[in-house]
Amino acid sequence: MRLNSYDDFSPLKEVILGSAVNYVERIHDLSFDMFISDNLTGARGYYASITDWYDGSSRAKRNEPHRLALKKRFLDELIEDIEGMAEVLESLSIKVLRPMSLDPRPKDVATPAWSAPITPPLNVRDNTLILGDEIIETPPTLRARYFETHFLKPIFMEYFTQGARWTTMPRPMMTDASFDPRNIDNAAPNIEVPLDPQASPYDVGPEIMIDGANCLRLGRDLIVNISNANHALACDWLERHLDGRFRVHRMHKLTQSHIDSVVIPLRPGTLLVRSEKVMEFLPEQLRRWDVIVSPVPDVSDYPQYDNDDPIPASPYIDLNLLSIDENTVLVNDACKTLIQVLEENRFTVVPLRHRHRRLFGGGFHCFTLDTVRTGGAEDYLS
Incomplete structure (x- = not known):
C-alpha cells in the first residue's frame, strides 16, 4: 500500500515493528542523562535517580561514556x-514490516x-515522524541512535518507490554544547544537570534535536x-517545512521529551491521560475532549530488577498502548486496572505480554511506526 498515516487511531493496515536482535549494551553518556527523566509528579519512588546508577568514585566522571551490558x-x-x-498484529489482518537486524559483531558509531x-x-517511533504521505527522519537526541533509521531504509525505499515523500531533518553535531540543559528547572525536575560539559572544536551551540514521539x-x-x-529549533523547522500542509501547535513543558505515555488520543473526541494535570498543557481545543x-x-505490575539495572522508563509506560482502530487497543496484559478502565469506557482490549517495558524503555506505541491507516487530513480541532 501507499504510505498514508495522519493519526494514531483510524484503522491500522500496515506497521513497522522494531527489533531487539543483538542488543548487547547501552551507553550512559551526557545525551542519555539529558534524555531520561520521569515527567509530571506522582511517579517518584518507583526507581532510583540517574545518580544512583553510578558509584561515588565514578560520579565525578558521569559525563564520560559508561557502557552497561544487557542481561541475556x-x-x-x-x-x-x-x-x-x-x-x-498479523492475526488482526495488519501487515507487519520489520527492519534490518543489527549485525552481531560489536560496532560503534563514530563522528x-x-x-x-x-x-x-x-x-x-522515536526517530521517524510519518505525516500523511511523508517520511520525516528526525534528528536524534541520543548519540547511540544516530544512524538507527538506516535499519529502516529498505522499507522507506519501498514506500518511496510507491510515491511517498522522504525527508531527513538536519543531523546534529551532538557535542556537549549541542544540548540545552535549561529544561532542568521546569519540565523535568529529576533530570541531571551536566556536571562538566566539555568544549569541542565542533561546537555550534544548541542544535535542532527532537524525537517523533514528542509529537x-x-x-x-x-x-x-x-x-x-x-525542541524549539526543531519545531521552527517543522513549521517552515509543513507550511500550508499541516498546522503545527506548540505545547510547552508537558514532559521532558516524549508524550506518548502522557496523552493518548484513543478516538476523535476522547483522550487517555496520565493525570488531570495534563489538560493544563494541551491546546484549548483538546481540553474540550472527553478524558479518561x-x-x-x-509497582507490583512490573518486574523488579537488581540495583545495577537502570530503569529508564516511567511506571506509566503501559499507557504507551497501540490503537488498532477507534474501538480496539493493544494493552499490556499485566496492567489489569488500565484494561478494566478502558473496557468500562467501551473499548475492546487486546491484552498482550510485554514483560520488560521499563527496563528497555518502550511500550507498544514506541515499538511500532504506523505507516498505513485509513484516516486522512481531517480537522479534529475546529
Missing part, C-alpha cells in the same frame, strides 16, 4: 514478547566529535511538546 535472559524474553506482538555503541531499531498527530494538526531550545484518566500504576 531479559533480552531473550524481550525478543520473545516482540515476536508475540507480530503474531497478534568527528564522539563515538557510541550502535543500538538496534527497537523503539522505531501528537491529529489529521491536519501536529502538536509538538517543547521543553528546551533543541489512567489509574495510578502499582
